[in-house]
Amino acid sequence: MAISSTAATIHFWNSDYRAALSPPSSSSSKLSYLSSLQFPRQLRLLGVQNKGFLSPSQHRTLSPVEAKKQTFSSLDELLENSDKPVLVDFYATWCGPCQIMAPVLNEVSTSMKDKIQVVKIDTEKYPSIADKYRIEALPTFIIFKDGEPCDRFEGALSADLLTQRIESTLKVKQ
Amino acid sequence: MTTGTLQASISYGVGFAISSVAAPPRRLRHRHVTLAKAEPTDKSVEIMRKFSEQYARRSGTYFCVDKGVTSVVIKGLADHKDALGAPLCPCRHYDDKAAEATQGFWNCPCVPMRERKECHCMLFLTLDNDFAGKEQVTVMTNFKAL
Numbered sequence A: 001m002a003i004s005s006t007a008a009t010i011h012f013w014n015s016d017y018r019a020a021l022s023p024p025s026s027s028s029s030k031l032s033y034l035s036s037l038q039f040p041r042q043l044r045l046l047g048v049q050n051k052g053f054l055s056p057s058q059h060r061t062l063s064p065v066e067a068k069k070q071t072f073s074s075l076d077e078l079l080e081n082s083d084k085p086v087l088v089d090f091y092a093t094w095c096g097p098c099q100i101m102a103p104v105l106n107e108v109s110t111s112m113k114d115k116i117q118v119v120k121i122d123t124e125k126y127p128s129i130a131d132k133y134r135i136e137a138l139p140t141f142i143i144f145k146d147g148e149p150c151d152r153f154e155g156a157l158s159a160d161l162l163t164q165r166i167e168s169t170l171k172v173k174q
Numbered sequence B: 001m002t003t004g005t006l007q008a009s010i011s012y013g014v015g016f017a018i019s020s021v022a023a024p025p026r027r028l029r030h031r032h033v034t035l036a037k038a039e040p041t042d043k044s045v046e047i048m049r050k051f052s053e054q055y056a057r058r059s060g061t062y063f064c065v066d067k068g069v070t071s072v073v074i075k076g077l078a079d080h081k082d083a084l085g086a087p088l089c090p091c092r093h094y095d096d097k098a099a100e101a102t103q104g105f106w107n108c109p110c111v112p113m114r115e116r117k118e119c120h121c122m123l124f125l126t127l128d129n130d131f132a133g134k135e136q137v138t139v140m141t142n143f144k145a146l
Helices: A029-036 A073-081 A096-111 A127-132 A159-173 B026-032 B042-059 B067-084 B097-103 B111-116
Strands: A086-091 A117-122 A140-145 A148-154
Touching: A073 A086, A073 A117, A086 A096, A096 A117, A096 A159, A096 B067, A140 A159, A148 A159, B042 B067, B067 B097
Parallel strands: A086 A117
Antiparallel strands: A086 A140, A140 A148
């Protein structure tokens, strides 16, 4: 499965897949972008793309980084380092509407790649982050601008509605 | 929620025993794909599937046009039933799942569903909902989007 998502999309790699965060030899621009963020290995990545996961054969070309303790500051670091607003999707594996959103987020992150960065957080893997933002219903979307949450909404929605919502939020903030 | 092309590097042994039954359940065919996240037991899935059908009939609600959503939620309910003893709503984040399961507000059918037929999991949908299909029966299916 080819990684078809754009450089604007951030993924959290599942440490079980031994995803690499050090610069791989044959890196796409997206992977280089990821590696520059120095994410702890244990932060889980989700491929926001056609099938949602990389095959292990792609992983074998990448070398793992040293294990670092998962720290909460990683999301903060992402938010601080991002030059674009960030849309964070808080989801859970067995939440039906969250799964509906996977292709929608693909589409929106591609069509709006210059305007926003899309991040997905598994609330079961990172409960502390979910607690910090008082996530209740899933999916919950928070749009961060300049590191601060500036819009928040729940529930699945179509690509059109999501695009509209992002655009109106970003327009207000501009 | 498995895809036919997913090749996981972990082999996960599902603990159910395949006893000498005439034909294995259809969904076992899809279980060659392993996920980092544990799958719920077949028994719990079947219990929650039957519950969902009965409750849809009883409440006059219908399943989603996309049966993959229905399957994912039923699996989520089964997963919580396995882990916590009660089918806690899978579409919520909780500070303390065990406490919530004991308290009961979010055990399926949750209070919002019982009082107002509100199911944000999109499992039980009233007819006026855009996503409601016409069925109150379902079979487990793989969700294709992910």
